[in-house]
Amino acid sequence: MEKKLIFPQSEYDRRIRRAKEMMDRRGMEAMLVVDPANMNYLTGYDGWSFYVHQGIILSLADAHPIWFGRQQDANGARITTWLPDDCIFGYPDEYVQSRYTHTMRYVAELLRDRKMADKTLGVEMDGYWFSARMYLTLKEELPRAALMDATNLVNWVKSIKSEPEIAYMRQASRICEKVMQTAIDAISPAAWEKDAAAKVSAAQIAGTDGFGGSPPAIFPIMPSAQRTSTAHLTYDPDRQYRRGDVVLLELAGARHHYHAPLSRTIFLGDPPADLMKTADGVVTGLQETLRFMGPGVTAEEVEARWRAAIAHTGVVKPSRVGYSYGLNYVPDWGEHTISLRPGDKTVLAPGMTIHFMPGIWLDSYGFECSEPVLITDSGCEQFIDFPQQLFIKR
């Protein structure tokens, strides 16, 4: 198999060293990583095989992690990871969704073979991909191992991006600008919502003339009318847009699974005065908050600054107003580390990437206008160049 990697080996080496440093600091001798984005981050593995159990095992004692997955996906690991063949283990199909055995038995056997059965072992306790049954099976199979919580350990390593990662995020941003423009062009009274969503999906994958996109971790969120009163509905497959609709757009470009998310809002027709007022308040508050964001400021201070900026408008936003994002697969492009909200003491640092996302969902309509930014040495840099306004189409 010819390997095809998107980063130089030095980048993966740096990530492994950083992950091991975090493990060592917590007294964790080995770690089972099953989150597909974390697997990709550490080894390069990239395939839509995460619907069956798979993972990597990273041990402080070993130079290379090992990959395990379904036998039919092992060639995918040979092609997309930097791991040598003897670190790639495919399990037979009888483990897949079995009522009689469990993949974690296979993993326990791998750990026993490698003398890791009595070590401290980190597992991603609250991840999407580590089920209660996986945990109990591992505990039963490895009674002498001490299971530790490694939820988000790799995610925190990911929270500071390297230059090569930022380069991909800039490419994702170029895709995102095309995607957002595609949506604004496609949405107008009498157009079918499904046709607009189809054009948006195509733009996400086609990318630019220079490079292709990846499927984003969240399907285009583009609700209209009543459906904008809540955060995560998408298009109605059987509806045409109508004059008087608000349409919310939460869309991303992605490049090698590195994201650039962006929210904007469209009104079809003459917008009501209160929506214009909400839009003005949010956009002004957004701009003030972006001037404030930078290294040394905490996540909760950013949220407080935003709240102060919109206090006079009467706009209320009782949820977090942003989060760390980057490399991800479904179901979320957020990294589950930094949240812009009261109580989050994270000190922002250069290389962090934050989606500042002041969305408002009132009972009659919503308004969103967001920006993804890079924390730099002196402030924050917007990844995206797209007007911050309510878009009006007649």
Place this chain on the structure above:
Amino acid sequence: MEKKLIFPQSEYDRRIRRAKEMMDRRGMEAMLVVDPANMNYLTGYDGWSFYVHQGIILSLADAHPIWFGRQQDANGARITTWLPDDCIFGYPDEYVQSRYTHTMRYVAELLRDRKMADKTLGVEMDGYWFSARMYLTLKEELPRAALMDATNLVNWVKSIKSEPEIAYMRQASRICEKVMQTAIDAISPAAWEKDAAAKVSAAQIAGTDGFGGSPPAIFPIMPSAQRTSTAHLTYDPDRQYRRGDVVLLELAGARHHYHAPLSRTIFLGDPPADLMKTADGVVTGLQETLRFMGPGVTAEEVEARWRAAIAHTGVVKPSRVGYSYGLNYVPDWGEHTISLRPGDKTVLAPGMTIHFMPGIWLDSYGFECSEPVLITDSGCEQFIDFPQQLFIKR
């Protein structure tokens, strides 16, 4: 909020009765359902909000399930479910990805309020959406509850489709036929892989003139060349197809999240003799096996019939050759119930929907040709009308 449901109330009532029957048979007084497809099945709930904790609680004692989710998604439940407002509970944003509290504490409080804290409570132990931490938090918060394994309980209810469900699966099949034709038209030497994938994605969403599609639970799997030696790689975003490529297509149409999956294979140029031979063997075996499938036959007998049909060809397929499918969200359209493989004793029955998927992945290339079918009173009916052959493009 104006409710918008895709089935009549009688359909949801039937599902709730069937789920309660299964619970009662196992001595389960209440059940926590967090799988998004199972939530949708029982209540209609439909939103891309499953990246935070959410679920429904179904109790034998209550006529209605209750829905819980993030506050900003509660209006989504008001719009898309049949539940009355007093059965919809939104939790505050401080629970989201918190390092200090956990959503299962909120859920435990709901259960205590409803006098369910000392009941037998089913949880989807091995689902994607029920993490080890969720389990341990529930156990800690509800020491007198008896947690039981409800993995796939709803999935088994889902395995027999009703007429209204089959109607949507037929619509999904019309979308799938358009999607597959779009792929075959778009793939040719010198075309960019990303552009073909973009057209496929758009066709999935645009659907037909009469109805729109849903985003399928698996992104289009369309690897080329070396990448066809494994099961779950997709397009290369920076590559053009070349003469001599094999391209595998595992694509779906979906309607209201009901799927129609289909696999086909393309060769660009003059196919090598061994690929032609593999294709002939697989297609003949596929057709023989489809004639055999029907009510009363077991899942393992179908696999054995397939193995016998291809024994003379030398083609080896050591993995399962099909599975139950239907209503789903990412990451899988399979239902995790019936598998066509040795040991699966499920007796096929009218209303079951099976993706018969004989894929072959050799080290140099792969070949796939599949059919999704409905088990009828007398045999099986193909959902899809699309030629079963190796497609050759020059």
